[in-house]
Amino acid sequence: MRRFINRRPDAVTQLALMLLPFVIVVICYMVASEARLSVNPNDKLLPGWSTIAAAVERMAFLPDPRTGNYLLWSDTVSSLTRLGIGVAIATLIGGVFGILQGLIPYFRATFNAFTGVLSMIPPLAVLPILFIIFGLGELAKVVLVVVGIVPFIIRDLALRTAEIPHEEIIKAQTLGASTWQIILRVVVPQMLPRLIDGVRLSLGAAWLFLIAAEAIASDSGLGYRIFLMRRYLAMDVILPYVAWITILAFSLDLALRLFQRIAFRWMYRGNGQ
Amino acid sequence: MTRVTVENLWKSYGDQTVLENVSFETEPGSFISLVGPSGCGKSTFLRMMLGDEAPSKGRILIDGVALEAEPSPDRGVVFQKYSVFPHLTALQNVMLGLEFAASPVAARLFGRARRRARAASLDMLKCVGLEQSAHKYPSELSGGMQQRLAIAQALIKKPKILLLDEPFGALDPGIRAEVHEIMLRLWRDEGMTIFMVTHDLSEAFKLGTRVIAFDRRRTRPEELKAYGATVTFDLKVDGKTVPPRPEAPAPLAAAAK
Numbered sequence: 001m002r003r004f005i006n007r008r009p010d011a012v013t014q015l016a017l018m019l020l021p022f023v024i025v026v027i028c029y030m031v032a033s034e035a036r037l038s039v040n041p042n043d044k045l046l047p048g049w050s051t052i053a054a055a056v057e058r059m060a061f062l063p064d065p066r067t068g069n070y071l072l073w074s075d076t077v078s079s080l081t082r083l084g085i086g087v088a089i090a091t092l093i094g095g096v097f098g099i100l101q102g103l104i105p106y107f108r109a110t111f112n113a114f115t116g117v118l119s120m121i122p123p124l125a126v127l128p129i130l131f132i133i134f135g136l137g138e139l140a141k142v143v144l145v146v147v148g149i150v151p152f153i154i155r156d157l158a159l160r161t162a163e164i165p166h167e168e169i170i171k172a173q174t175l176g177a178s179t180w181q182i183i184l185r186v187v188v189p190q191m192l193p194r195l196i197d198g199v200r201l202s203l204g205a206a207w208l209f210l211i212a213a214e215a216i217a218s219d220s221g222l223g224y225r226i227f228l229m230r231r232y233l234a235m236d237v238i239l240p241y242v243a244w245i246t247i248l249a250f251s252l253d254l255a256l257r258l259f260q261r262i263a264f265r266w267m268y269r270g271n272g273q
Numbered sequence: 274m275t276r277v278t279v280e281n282l283w284k285s286y287g288d289q290t291v292l293e294n295v296s297f298e299t300e301p302g303s304f305i306s307l308v309g310p311s312g313c314g315k316s317t318f319l320r321m322m323l324g325d326e327a328p329s330k331g332r333i334l335i336d337g338v339a340l341e342a343e344p345s346p347d348r349g350v351v352f353q354k355y356s357v358f359p360h361l362t363a364l365q366n367v368m369l370g371l372e373f374a375a376s377p378v379a380a381r382l383f384g385r386a387r388r389r390a391r392a393a394s395l396d397m398l399k400c401v402g403l404e405q406s407a408h409k410y411p412s413e414l415s416g417g418m419q420q421r422l423a424i425a426q427a428l429i430k431k432p433k434i435l436l437l438d439e440p441f442g443a444l445d446p447g448i449r450a451e452v453h454e455i456m457l458r459l460w461r462d463e464g465m466t467i468f469m470v471t472h473d474l475s476e477a478f479k480l481g482t483r484v485i486a487f488d489r490r491r492t493r494p495e496e497l498k499a500y501g502a503t504v505t506f507d508l509k510v511d512g513k514t515v516p517p518r519p520e521a522p523a524p525l526a527a528a529a530k
Binding site for chain 2: 165167168170171172173174175176177178180181184185186189190264265266267269
């Protein structure tokens with residue numbers, strides 16, 4: 001009998017095992033929903049599939065009688081726009097400051113402690129300040145996403161940059177490179193895929209801050225809709241919305257990972273150094 | 274032709290003395306092997322030659338001029354690891370040195386300048402037998418090929434001095450002999466001065482025209498901190514042909530004799 005640690009599932013078993021937890025969750029839901037609905041057919045907590053399907057059709061495929069919008073899609077567009085702008089700005093700031101802090105001693109001496117302290121401020125505690133300064137419009141929500149994830153991206157990238165072997169930086173200098181040339185040809189190309197890793201890791205937090213901002217002050221967006229529906233205990237809408245947000249977040253992560261694989265082939269060739 | 278003069282060189286970190294009172298002078302076109310036990314400061318010496326670290330006392334002169342305090346293109350280097358850039362192909366790795374020199378802002382060449390740099394780099398790759406692998410990334414190359422690439426990358430800048438920090442230490446014996454031949458040939462062709470740190474005595478004598486050993490003279494535990502290593506052996510290796518000097522020896526060298 002081989003040790004458990006040495007036994008590996010084959011491809012089919014692997015797939016089955018991967019699906020198992022999902023199936024269990026769905027079955028648990030169905031059983032619980034069935035049980036509650038058999039006692040009270042009007043129960044709203046765990047709606048049956050048909051109720052959920054009707055809600056999805058209403059939100060996604062029929063225009064809202066009041067505004068004429070297809071709510072799921074208009075909510076998705078507003079949320080993704082805010083998230084996209086916020087993450088893009090955070091990536092840019094994080095990339096520039098992360099690399100400079102990781103590479104240049106004078107920069108590190110100036111900003112390291114500062115970003116360390118900044119990253120300890122709970123972003124949600126700053127949200128009221130953002131609403132006061134930037135108003136209740138789009139800007140405050142985007143800024144919350146930026147403020148929420150930028151310190152992490154900076155610190156992560158600064159660490160990755162500092163991990164570039166000292167030998168490479170010396171070698172570049174013996175090839176005659178200036179500081180700028182080292183940044184441009186040695187550091188940035190190697191840090192872009194790491195930056196994508198950092199952005200992927202902070203996407204979860206970005207969604208958190210986005211939904212929090214939308215829940216508090218907004219008139220559209222996925223987070224706004226969920227918190228609006230909470231007032232009516234409309235689980236048949238909330239559950240598909242949560243599932244939809246999860247799918248969106250997962251797809252974004254997957255897209256970034258694929259982009260990284262295609263754009264930075266050098267990381268995946270051969271067996272690495 | 275380059276003459277390196279090391280004058281009363283000391284290096285200490287805090288109160289730990291690593292090197293003390295190292296002095297020697299090299300003939301132009303020498304191949305100096307630096308040997309010694311682990312921790313004897315031979316790599317520290319190499320880093321001071323590079324300009325990566327500053328001596329605590331004393332100085333290093335190249336053709337009578339004090340060494341620049343930071344790495345520069347007149348001193349090429351090949352480390353045991355991480356000598357080439359993983360995100361560039363072999364060809365791009367070699368071209369990089371030419372692009373740095375010719376394009377200060379973009380650090381890239383275009384058009385005819387690019388084609389010239391590319392041709393020169395391909396020639397250089399051919400010199401180390403890597404013309405077939407020009408478009409491979411370092412992670413796709415074997416250890417020996419990576420080190421040959423690192424040598425080609427350094428030599429494209431035509432350095433006066435080439436510094437090798439245990440460059441062949443991680444290679445299999447067969448591969449190592451192969452790279453030795455390439456190294457000797459390039460050294461004879463280019464007429465540069467080479468400093469090579471190595472653990473391997475046979476390699477030191479096989480390649481070097483001169484073998485310099487660093488070691489501590491005082492080894493009692495209470496003396497270890499205060500006394501560093503210094504030159505304990507300095508041997509000329511017979512039967513090695515130092516490349517002929519195309520120019521007259523520098524006046525400083527003449528004065529020294």
